[in-house]
Amino acid sequence: MIRQDIHNEVPCPKVLILAPTREIAVQIGDLINVLTMGWENFSCYKAIGGTKVSDDVEQLYHSQIVVGTPGRIVCLLEMNFLKPQSIRLFVLDECDKLMEENFKIQIDKIYNRLPANKQMIVTSATMSTEMTEYLTKYMRDPALIRMNADKPSLIGVAQYTLMVDGHCLDYMNFESKIDPLLELLDTIQFNQCFVFLNYQTRVKYLYERLNSKGLSVIHITGDMSQKERLKTIEMFRSQRFKIFISTDLTSRGIDIESVNLVINIDVPNDCETYLHRIGRAGRYGSSGLAITMVGRDSNECDKFSTTLSQYNLETKRLHLPLTVDLWENFRRENSHSPNELPSSSSTTTLK
Structure with missing residues (x-):
C-alpha cells in the first residue's frame, strides 16, 4: 500500500x-x-x-x-x-x-x-x-490472530528456576542472589546476557558489583537521558559488552540476535512481564536459556508459582554447582523435536 x-x-x-x-x-x-x-x-x-x-x-x-x-x-x-x-x-x-x-x-x-x-x-x-x-x-469486528494463546511458551527458550536461600527481608533476599549470579555467569557459556531487576537502584548497585569484578557489563535506567539510553543499547547491540543490566525498560521489543541468556534476579511482577523478559533470548530462530532466581525464604515462591500458572508454564529446576551442560542438555532434548522447547519434569509449585 x-x-x-x-x-x-x-x-x-x-x-x-x-x-x-x-x-x-x-x-x-x-x-x-x-x-x-x-x-x-x-x-x-x-x-x-x-x-x-x-x-x-x-x-x-x-x-x-x-x-x-x-x-x-x-x-x-x-x-x-x-x-x-x-x-x-x-x-x-x-x-x-x-x-x-x-x-x-x-x-x-x-x-x-x-x-x-x-x-x-x-x-x-x-x-x-x-x-x-x-x-x-477502537476497532469494528476485528479479526483476532492468536498463536498458542492458552500456553504461549517461547519456542527456542529453555526455562529454568534457580532456588536460593533468600530472606524474608526484601533487600537481604536480593543480596543473597548476587553470589549465585556470579557463579552462573562464570559457569554458563553465553554470547550476551540480559539481567533483569525490578528497581533501578538495584540495577545501579548490581552494575557496580559486577563491574568491580572485571566483568564486561553495561546498564540502563529510566533516569538516563535519551541520548545515553540509545547509546547504551547500541553499544550492547554492537557486542562491546556481554552483560546488560536493566529494569523492565528493555523487557519489551528490544531485539538483539546475539542474546542467548536471560537471568531474572527479581521475580517479575506478572506473567506478561515474565514472557517479555525471557523473550529477549532466542530471537530470530536461535536458542536461549532463561533462568529465574527465587528466594526460598521469601514470598517469591508463591509469587512465581502464580505467575507461571497463569499460562500453564513450567520451568526446570537448577542446582548449584551446575553438574550438567545446559546447552548440551538443550540440544539433546530437542534432537527429536526441533520446534519445541525441552519438556519439563517439574511443576509450577515451588517449595
Missing part, C-alpha cells in the same frame, strides 16, 4: 505506528529504514521524546511512515506539525502496554484525530481477554 502511494501522491504520512518506549520506537524506525533501503522518495520519521519537537519537522512533512511514542505524537498533533487527515493505517505495537492507564488518555486523543476510514492493527506477545474486549472501543 505505502509503496504504491509513493509514485501516485505527494509524500505525506500514511502510516502511524505507536510504541510504548522510545527505545522500541527507534528500533522499529531503524528496521523500517533497512526494509525500505533503496526505495525512492521514501522516508520514515521517528517521533520520540528527549529531542526538540521542532527538530527535523521538514522530514516529518514528507515522511510516509511516522513511528513514535504517544506523548510525542500528541504533541506533534496539537502543534499541527503532524497532519492526521492522510493517515490510512494506525498500528499499536506492544498493545497491552499501550492500553495501561498512563497511556489511555493519549491513545484516545490520537485516535480521535485520525480519519474514520483508517485501518488499524494491534500487536502484542501477550493479550488478555479483557484487553481484547477493550479494543472494541
